[in-house]
Amino acid sequence: xxxxxxxxxxxxxxxxxxxxxxxxxxxxxxxxxxxxxxxxxxxxxxxxxxxxxxxxxxxxxxxxxxxxxxxxxxxxxxxxxxxxxxxxxxxxxxxxxxxxxxxxxxxxxxxxxxxxxxxxxxxxxxxxxxxxxxxxxxxxxxxxxxxxxxxxxxxxxxxxxxxxxxxxxxxxxxxxxxxxxxxxxxxxxxxxxxxxxxxxxxxxxxxxxxxxxxxxxxxxxxxxxxxxxxxxxxxxxxxxxxxxxxxxxxx
Amino acid sequence: xxxxxxxxxxxxxxxxxxxxxxxxxxxxxxxxxxxxxxxxxxxxxxxxxxxxxxxxxxxxxxxxxxxxxxxxxxxxxxxxxxxxxxxxxxxxxxxxxxxxxxxxxxxxxxxxxxxxxxxxxxxxxxxxxxxxxxxxxxxxxxxxxxxxxxxxxxxxxxxxxxxxxxxxxxxxxxxxxxxxxxxxxxxxxxxxxxxxxxxxxxxxxxxxxxxxxxxxxxxxxxxxxxxxxxx
Numbered sequence: 001x002x003x004x005x006x007x008x009x010x011x012x013x014x015x016x017x018x019x020x021x022x023x024x025x026x027x028x029x030x031x032x033x034x035x036x037x038x039x040x041x042x043x044x045x046x047x048x049x050x051x052x053x054x055x056x057x058x059x060x061x062x063x064x065x066x067x068x069x070x071x072x073x074x075x076x077x078x079x080x081x082x083x084x085x086x087x088x089x090x091x092x093x094x095x096x097x098x099x100x101x102x103x104x105x106x107x108x109x110x111x112x113x114x115x116x117x118x119x120x121x122x123x124x125x126x127x128x129x130x131x132x133x134x135x136x137x138x139x140x141x142x143x144x145x146x147x148x149x150x151x152x153x154x155x156x157x158x159x160x161x162x163x164x165x166x167x168x169x170x171x172x173x174x175x176x177x178x179x180x181x182x183x184x185x186x187x188x189x190x191x192x193x194x195x196x197x198x199x200x201x202x203x204x205x206x207x208x209x210x211x212x213x214x215x216x217x218x219x220x221x222x223x224x225x226x227x228x229x230x231x232x233x234x235x236x237x238x239x240x241x242x243x244x245x246x247x248x249x250x251x
Numbered sequence: 252x253x254x255x256x257x258x259x260x261x262x263x264x265x266x267x268x269x270x271x272x273x274x275x276x277x278x279x280x281x282x283x284x285x286x287x288x289x290x291x292x293x294x295x296x297x298x299x300x301x302x303x304x305x306x307x308x309x310x311x312x313x314x315x316x317x318x319x320x321x322x323x324x325x326x327x328x329x330x331x332x333x334x335x336x337x338x339x340x341x342x343x344x345x346x347x348x349x350x351x352x353x354x355x356x357x358x359x360x361x362x363x364x365x366x367x368x369x370x371x372x373x374x375x376x377x378x379x380x381x382x383x384x385x386x387x388x389x390x391x392x393x394x395x396x397x398x399x400x401x402x403x404x405x406x407x408x409x410x411x412x413x414x415x416x417x418x419x420x421x422x423x424x425x426x427x428x429x430x431x432x433x434x435x436x437x438x439x440x441x442x443x444x445x446x447x448x449x450x451x452x453x454x455x456x457x458x459x460x461x462x463x464x465x466x467x468x469x470x471x472x473x474x475x476x477x478x479x480x481x482x
Binding site: 032050051052077082083085086088089090093097098099100109110113114142143144157158162235 | 389399400
């Protein structure tokens with residue numbers, strides 16, 4: 001069984017079906033990029049995986065254990081949902097840093113509240129993560145004193161602080177100026193390794209092509225095409241994929 | 252009467268004004284919080300009952316509410332409650348006017364709690380959903396997210412409207428004179444009618460101005476203290 005298994009996820013908002021039967025799997029250490037036009041359900045899929053939304057049907061399994069079954073009609077308790085969320089890390093499009101805390105405090109807050117070690121251990125680990133995203137000199141700055149790119153790098157360090165098994169990015173560079181996009185993508189690329197499994201929803205086609213092991217193209221709530229970057233970008237089988245890629249190449 | 256005598260005489264009244272101010276703030280500010288949460292409740296009946304309650308309390312003049320709390324209990328139970336309370340406190344503790352002070356305090360505390368609750372609600376609802384979600388994906392509980400992430404941002408946002416309300420409060424205490432509670436303006440009125448001194452009536456303004464000046468400085472400091480972050 002694959003490390004992450006998503007099976008038959010369905011999600012509607014009222015009458016509008018956003019996700020229609022989504023299934024895919026991911027091995028440990030793999031990087032998956034999800035591309036597709038706005039409104040295709042990419043973000044909703046990521047939010048279902050992080051339990052910010054709850055799919056009405058389908059299962060989510062991590063490391064062989066089914067952690068969520070939408071069809072079971074069972075109400076998950078707040079504690080179960082929190083446990084489930086801890087398998088995943090999430091980086092948002094709009095960063096969502098905590099404005100009243102410094103860079104260091106943003107990274108140490110959750111591990112401290114969840115008692116993941118002594119204050120010293122947590123701080124040392126946070127400092128290493130901040131170094132990893134290249135912001136050691138900004139450690140005591142507040143989010144409002146940082147550029148968008150720097151804020152997003154802090155958000156990545158914050159997500160890493162809990163050692164999630166799978167790290168999710170929801171359009172991490174969409175809110176950034178073009179010149180700041182590069183620094184964030186570089187950091188994400190630097191995270192790639194045998195232990196870090198990542199799901200990246202992105203509009204950066206070149207980046208997706210370079211960094212991914214697997215690419216999913218979504219359209220109208222379904223997975224239109226799935227494969228290696230070469231398969232999806234160079235030899236797309238679906239008409240919709242071809243149209244989408246042509247349009248993004250035109251720009 | 253000398254200037255000093257008038258000042259001391261008025262100060263007696265201003266003490267009552269300050270008492271109403273302090274008690275309203277100490278009771279109304281915490282009481283506003285459960286009202287705010289009820290008015291945001293997902294349980295619809297509770298939400299709408301609270302909203303109607305806030306509508307009534309904010310919709311009726313505070314002076315009328317003072318009358319209601321002063322007269323209504325006596326009328327309902329057909330006994331002179333106010334006089335009995337007065338007697339009780341004078342005989343047991345030597346404190347005067349409690350029959351009037353208590354209904355005034357109740358009316359003020361409830362009235363201001365409703366105003367505060369709307370400020371709290373506005374503050375809480377102005378925090379973006381993203382802040383909550385960022386906390387949730389880090390595995391924090393709802394209570395941790397509220398206490399450690401949202402609360403301070405709410406406080407920062409409600410300080411300016413709360414300052415406004417607090418400054419209004421000290422001047423609203425003058426309304427207590429509608430049931431003859433001897434706050435500062437009532438005291439000045441007594442000087443006008445008994446001693447034919449009109450100027451103390453205008454002089455009362457100085458007491459308010461000094462107190463509002465102090466409040467402005469203190470509240471400004473609080474605002475400044477939260478200036479270190481933007482939200």
